[in-house]
Amino acid sequence: MADMINVALPKGRLGEKVYDIFEKCGFECPSIKEKNRKLIFENKEKGVRYFWVKPSDVAIYVERGAADIGVAGKDILLEYSPDVYELADLQMGKCRMAVAGKKDFRDDRTRTLKVATKFPNIARTYYNSISREIDIIKLNGSIEIAPILGLSDVIVDIVETGKTLIENDLKPFETIVPISARLISNKVSFKFKNAQITELAGKIAEYCAE
Amino acid sequence: MQYKNVKLSKFESALFDMRMLFEQYGYSQYKVSKFEQYDLYAKNKAFLVSDNVLTFTDTTGHLMALKPDVTLSIVKNTVREKGLSKLYYSENVYRTHQGSQGFKEIMQTGLECIGEVDLYSTAEVLMLAAKSLKAVSSDYILDISHMGFISALLSENVPAEITKELLELISQKNSAQAESLLMEAGVSEKVKDAILALTSLYMPLSEALSSIEPLILNNNMQVAFDELKAIDSLMRIYGTENLYLDFSVINDMRYYNGIIFSGYIKGISDKVLSGGRYDNLLKRMKKEAGAIGFAFYLDTLEQLVNTSADTSVDILVIYDDRTSPEKVIDAMEKAVSQGKTAKASKSAENISSKETLDLREEA
Numbered sequence: 001m002a003d004m005i006n007v008a009l010p011k012g013r014l015g016e017k018v019y020d021i022f023e024k025c026g027f028e029c030p031s032i033k034e035k036n037r038k039l040i041f042e043n044k045e046k047g048v049r050y051f052w053v054k055p056s057d058v059a060i061y062v063e064r065g066a067a068d069i070g071v072a073g074k075d076i077l078l079e080y081s082p083d084v085y086e087l088a089d090l091q092m093g094k095c096r097m098a099v100a101g102k103k104d105f106r107d108d109r110t111r112t113l114k115v116a117t118k119f120p121n122i123a124r125t126y127y128n129s130i131s132r133e134i135d136i137i138k139l140n141g142s143i144e145i146a147p148i149l150g151l152s153d154v155i156v157d158i159v160e161t162g163k164t165l166i167e168n169d170l171k172p173f174e175t176i177v178p179i180s181a182r183l184i185s186n187k188v189s190f191k192f193k194n195a196q197i198t199e200l201a202g203k204i205a206e207y208c209a210e
Numbered sequence: 211m212q213y214k215n216v217k218l219s220k221f222e223s224a225l226f227d228m229r230m231l232f233e234q235y236g237y238s239q240y241k242v243s244k245f246e247q248y249d250l251y252a253k254n255k256a257f258l259v260s261d262n263v264l265t266f267t268d269t270t271g272h273l274m275a276l277k278p279d280v281t282l283s284i285v286k287n288t289v290r291e292k293g294l295s296k297l298y299y300s301e302n303v304y305r306t307h308q309g310s311q312g313f314k315e316i317m318q319t320g321l322e323c324i325g326e327v328d329l330y331s332t333a334e335v336l337m338l339a340a341k342s343l344k345a346v347s348s349d350y351i352l353d354i355s356h357m358g359f360i361s362a363l364l365s366e367n368v369p370a371e372i373t374k375e376l377l378e379l380i381s382q383k384n385s386a387q388a389e390s391l392l393m394e395a396g397v398s399e400k401v402k403d404a405i406l407a408l409t410s411l412y413m414p415l416s417e418a419l420s421s422i423e424p425l426i427l428n429n430n431m432q433v434a435f436d437e438l439k440a441i442d443s444l445m446r447i448y449g450t451e452n453l454y455l456d457f458s459v460i461n462d463m464r465y466y467n468g469i470i471f472s473g474y475i476k477g478i479s480d481k482v483l484s485g486g487r488y489d490n491l492l493k494r495m496k497k498e499a500g501a502i503g504f505a506f507y508l509d510t511l512e513q514l515v516n517t518s519a520d521t522s523v524d525i526l527v528i529y530d531d532r533t534s535p536e537k538v539i540d541a542m543e544k545a546v547s548q549g550k551t552a553k554a555s556k557s558a559e560n561i562s563s564k565e566t567l568d569l570r571e572e573a
Contacts, residue, residue, distance in 0.1 A: 007422075066481025085458070086375045086384040149231065187481075191351045191381075194412060 005048050005196050007190060008062060008070035010055035014181060018071045019050065022092065025203040031077060047196065059084065061182065068189035069110045074179045085185045088205035093181040096177045097122060100148050100172045101154040101181075102147050116146035117156040126156070126176045144168045220346065221317075221511050223298060227345035228319055231338060232298040237321050240297040242283045250282055257491060262306045263532045264313050278305040281488075281503060285495060294325035303532035309349075320485070320505035327487070327500035329437070332469060333444040339473060339483055339504050340450045342503065346511060349476035355459040357466050357486070360408070362430030366401045368392075376405070381460045385409045400427070408457040414479065415442050418455035430431060430496050434468075436480055441469065466492045471504070478513045483507060508566050521553040524550035532571040541567055 007022070009015040019032060029043040029050055044048035053061055056076055061067040071090065075097055091102040095118070105112065107134070116137040117123045127134045137152050144164055146152040158179060159165065159172050183204055190197055217225070229239075231355040248265050255261045257279070268482050277283065280301050287296055300319035302371035305315050321338065323331050343350035360380070362375055372395050379388040385406050392402040404425040411418060419439055426432050438455070445453055458470045466486045466511070473483030485504025492499050525545045538554050555561060 063479075082380070086387070088383045089386045109212050184480060187458075188476075190412070191353065191456075191474055191478050192349070198412070 003193055003196075003198065004042065004044075006067045006070065007048060007195060008058045009050055009069060009181075010052050010057065010058050010073075011052045014055070014073075014163070015052060015071070017092060018090065018181065021092075021204060021207055022048075022050075025077035027199070027200065027206050032118070032154075062184050062186050063156040065186045065188060068193060069104040069183060069185045069200070071181050072184055074182055075119060075122070077182060077184070078125075078177065079121050081121075082184075082197075083187060085187055085190050086182050087185050087201040090181040090183060090204070091208045094179065095158050096155065096178050097176040098149075098159040098172045099126075099154050099156055099174045099176065100170050101157065103169055103171045105147070105154065107153075113154065113159045114152040115154055115156055116143055116152035118143060119156060122176065123156040127140070142172060177187060217264075218236065220514060221508055224346045224511060225317075225346050225508060227341045229298070229300065229343055231345070235334065235338060237296040239297040240284055240299045240322075242277070242280060242287070244277060244300065244302075245274045246277055246283055248275040250277060250286060251275055251278060254282055254491070255392070256462050258305070260306045262313070264304045271334060272435040272569035273294065276304040277301065278303055278548060280318065281322060281505070284493075285324065285497070285501065288324055292325075295329060296331075297322050297324070314509070317336060317508040318505050320503060322501060324492075324501045324503075325499050326490075327397055327405075327502050329440055329444070331439075332478060332487070332502055333441055333448070335485070335502050336441065336445065336453075336469070336471065336505065337448045337450050339471060339485060341450070341505075342506055343473045343475060343483060346482075347383075347475050347514075351454060351473070351474045352443075352450075352471055352483075353454050353456040354469060354471045355455070355457050355460050356434045356439070356469055357461065358468050359431055359434035360457060360460070361436070361463060362428055362434060362465075363401065363408070363425075365403055365430070366398075366427055368397055368401065368405075369395050377460050377463075379411050380405070381458050383409055383458050412454060412456050412458075415445070415453040415455045417481060422455070433568060436535075437469065461486055463490070464494070469502070473504075473506075475510075475514070480507070480510045480513070482510045488549075501543070522562040523553045524564050526554070526556045526561055526566045527552055527569060528558055529569040530552065530556060530571060533569045536549060537569055541569060 009018055010030040027046050027048045029041050029048060030043040032050055036071050040049065040051045058070040058072040058075050059080055059082040063117060073093060113132060113134045114136045114137060115123050116139050118139060120136045120138050123136055143157045144157045145171065148157055148168060162172055165172055183201055185197055231541065247346060248263065251263050252256060263278050266274055268274045280303060284297060289346050298321035303318050304313050304315055308313065309511030323335055340352050343352060372391060374389060376388060388409055389406055392405060408423060423435065426435055430557050459470055461470050465488050468490050470486030472481050475482050483504055483506045487502045489500045492501050527538060527541045542552050542554055553561060
């Protein structure tokens with residue numbers, strides 16, 4: 001019997017949608033739908049074991065080999081640049097990384113720009129690429145409040161519909177990069193469990209491309 | 211000398227196996243000092259695994275570094291002899307570990323072949339790399355790639371400004387994004403398809419050759435392909451197994467050219483071995499010669515399960531305050547002279563032994 005494939009799924013709505021895709025591709029694990037507090041679910045027949053982890057931790061589980069494959073947002077992959085293979089774009093969880101600020105904000109290039117964000121690396125890379133001097137303020141949540149209170153000039157954050165921004169009198173300006181969920185694989189697992197991972201990734205990529 | 215009573219850890223036995231292997235093939239040990247002038251690393255930062263270097267100022271005011279790498283020192287110090295210098299080392303290096311802050315002392319062993327590198331020596335180094343992995347576990351994989359093949363393909367009108375991003379995507383096997391990058395850059399269909407085929411390729415070396423042959427577009431690619439093919443047939447003579455062709459193994463083109471490779475062992479989530487042909491480094495150091503070598507990261511073996519050393523002894527001698535020391539010496543020496551391992555202790559807790567000799571007189 002071949003080795004089990006360990007799959008790290010992001011907790012929450014996106015993770016559930018991702019599981020549905022795995023299920024449709026023939027890697028179902030019925031016990032996962034039961035309402036309980038278990039964290040690990042396996043289907044020995046299909047050779048898969050799923051577990052729920054915090055979305056921002058998926059890449060860590062995969063990079064360190066605790067999970068063979070996982071699903072993580074491109075935002076996390078860009079921010080932490082884990083050493084993993086990126087095998088497929090799931091075309092879901094689509095949103096964009098954007099710069100937003102107060103509606104009447106005008107960039108004054110004579111001053112250092114204050115940027116509040118959960119993604120300091122993405123923000124730094126972006127502003128370096130346009131040679132803009134910035135001061136990064138790392139926040140962990142409720143980023144939208146920063147420009148309102150004058151903590152920062154702009155924010156760099158994920159924008160899905162833009163509704164939160166509008167309700168807070170903010171406006172998205174430039175888009176830095178489009179974001180979607182990606183199937184990632186541990187580099188060493190990819191080699192030792194190559195047949196299984198390639199098959200799984202192929203089916204999922206095919207399903208998502210439709 | 212016999213070491214029958216010393217229980218070697220996986221780590222030590224792998225190290226001794228490798229040293230024996232290297233010496234059998236005529237590689238001589240090369241000792242380097244722990245320190246090196248920082249300048250050497252400042253000039254070649256991109257060659258290092260991580261660009262953090264531990265530095266200090268020595269008594270003469272020079273900025274020194276604790277070695278983060280051995281190859282640079284060996285290359286700098288080998289005066290080129292005629293023919294080929296074959297050297298190996300096992301040294302501690304100091305650098306940060308990927309994804310974690312703070313410096314670590316890392317035990318590293320490896321070999322370098324510097325001078326007139328030919329097909330035979332390339333094959334020999336690859337075979338030794340595979341055997342080094344096998345010394346640890348037969349569940350190993352050696353991935354091979356060819357920088358010459360990729361750079362010749364990229365010379366087919368792939369804009370220079372996307373090269374860096376493209377190589378990054380190839381190393382992530384990210385075909386979807388590589389495709390859109392190549393389309394945006396207006397790369398021709400033929401070149402694009404070849405690059406995408408290489409990105410997703412992962413096959414045993416012998417099988418892979420036939421699937422990359424149709425991708426050859428120019429003479430340099432043909433040269434690189436011929437080298438891979440020759441290597442493949444030599445590896446078959448050696449009987450080396452588990453070789454895969456994988457172009458996601460990518461190293462800095464400023465230093466590496468030709469064959470490059472990485473080794474993996476089941477159960478270890480990091481790369482355990484890394485090496486390749488680095489003529490370009492020698493060129494940068496104004497030396498006209500070829501060089502190929504590899505490093506084995508022994509610290510990664512910690513991740514293997516069941517590697518904890520066996521701490522049990524043959525005879526446990528238990529004594530207390532009223533036992534005369536002479537009696538303990540007598541018992542211990544007797545055991546040791548019989549070639550057994552023995553431990554004198556006042557309590558039997560946390561010690562496992564085959565036999566127990568109780569010399570306690572109290573109670």
